[in-house]
Amino acid sequence: MKVKIVETTLNPWQEVEDYQQEAIALRGKFGATNIFIGTMRDFNEGDEVTAMTLEHYAGMTEKQLENIIKEAMQQWDVLDVLIVHRVGELLPNQPIVLVAVWTSHRGDAFDASRYIMEALKTKAPFWKKETLVNGSRWVDKNTDGYKKS
Amino acid sequence: MKVKIVETTLNPWQEVEDYQQEAIALRGKFGATNIFIGTMRDFNEGDEVTAMTLEHYAGMTEKQLENIIKEAMQQWDVLDVLIVHRVGELLPNQPIVLVAVWTSHRGDAFDASRYIMEALKTKAPFWKKETLVNGSRWVDKNTDGYKKS
């Protein structure tokens, strides 16, 4: 398993491909991979967003994300997990977060991936500040992501 | 949306990257991407599997997969879907299927991706024949993928 915080552009496909390439122990053993990617949108709460700054608590983020992976591995049959999270200055259409989960069976991959994303949103110390056309604002809380729009 | 059946090696990262690159309308609009990849394992039902042949009903596969995407789009707020499925001769560790779903919010991405995979397993006319060390056998039914092992 691996947790990585990056300050430059996050290329999710390259990250997953590279990680899987090196994970020799996985070869032939995993039947399912679930990947979630969160990407910056160009609007939020009805306003155009031109850029975003992601602050984090270095050290605590890694500690919390590693705990979350361990919790997922206790609940589901998970072979491996990769989490990559962007910090610093972002532009719309750039990836913010990547969660990749490798399992033998697909149910565990879907369940563990979703669990990790929800736990990350609740526990990992990252904070978003949005740049609007006029000024900037901190995002004060995460949306639940499941409400019907 | 796109449904694609491929007879040569399926590179899921390249497929998703290429598709997203061309999907200009998605830029800045999607906040969540969920991707599921099914990969051939080197064992099944307690036996070593050295290769696999995937047969399909050309035409019906595409029709059924397109229906499944429409069903998902009726149930969740889905911006775009890509399904790529391998047919022909496969070796262990090679990807069999890719499902990618783009949405505004993460709940829809997880739900729609899972729905599409389950529906694909039930309705898309593909059949697996496994090559074992001694002979070969048709896979007679899909595992439910959610049972606790």
Place this chain on the structure above:
Amino acid sequence: MSIKVRYFASLKENLAKSEDIVDSQKNMTVADVWLLANPDKIISENTLAAVNMDYVALTQAVNAGDEVAFFPPVTGG
């Protein structure tokens, strides 16, 4: 009327054929098509049927020019 019949996967192997063409003067259901094509073989209860690439029940009526397919449970993904 003339109906094209297709078989897939283990069913194709068991029947040792991938296609049939059946002709009848009468209206037929999918079950009738099977019987005409395979008079000495009872259709297995887990066999699936499709007409023009949509799943159907064995009681479904067929029309001239239809493509009828029989196959075992699908195992893709």
Place this chain on the structure above:
Amino acid sequence: MSIKVRYFASLKENLAKSEDIVDSQKNMTVADVWLLANPDKIISENTLAAVNMDYVALTQAVNAGDEVAFFPPVTGG
């Protein structure tokens, strides 16, 4: 004992500081640390606290050398 205090995001901006060092001869809880560092500011009810990078309640005791952090609800992912 000496305790390092850190602030993040909007809380850091509102307090106009990112760190404090507080000293006390007595045993302290996380709430005591806040009070000592910010005697004129009531802690907001949605403020989260961590000691040595684990989430804690404000009633948690702190020890010499601990790093205490205060921050608003997290908004990553």
